[in-house]
Amino acid sequence: DAMVIQNPRYQVTQFGKPVTLSCSQTLNHNVMYWYQQKSSQAPKLLFHYYDKDFNNEADTPDNFQSRRPNTSFCFLDIRSPGLGDAAMYLCATSRGRASSTDTQYFGPGTRLTVL
């Protein structure tokens, strides 16, 4: 009964080689988020989709892009990974209802290694 699924769980890429991480959800939630989490640090929000509306955080590098082709799927594209992009990438979803706690449900994460 997995609710937020991330693939792959571990991804190794080479410096500068584009990589795509995948997230899918069975919760039918309106909002999908991508976070970057480095060791012993808080998850850092990169961007989120509210339905089809894309919301980029001001400090997210241009190297990071996202696509949401339908409600269930969201992709994180890293166009030219650098060594500093090695991290755990977390996908999360929430209902997105106004005036309510917007509980986020996280996937297990994809650990990205850049060689």
Added chain:
Amino acid sequence: QKEVEQDPGPLSVPEGAIVSLNCTYSNSAFQYFMWYRQYSRKGPELLMYTYSSGNKEDGRFTAQVDKSSKYISLFIRDSQPSDSATYLCAIGRFTGRRALTFGSGTRLQVQP
């Protein structure tokens, strides 16, 4: 100043101890408060949430919020080795920027 400050630990306690985990925040606009637990190499999972000052209990866990001091706590009674994880506080608001703001997490180790 970070919006949310959390002591990174690590915090090591013997099994059965009462654990106190804390966060402070700077913006009084925040309206609800959550605690997530994150096991090693896994995604965070929601433990508790609350939006009022005072205490909220759920089994061995108690979340406490003091909005006047901008201080939130999570207490774990009768701690177990299975509680060993990183605990992240997260705060949010009903309007405006909806994204949660996370603390950096406190790593807890419960020794058997």
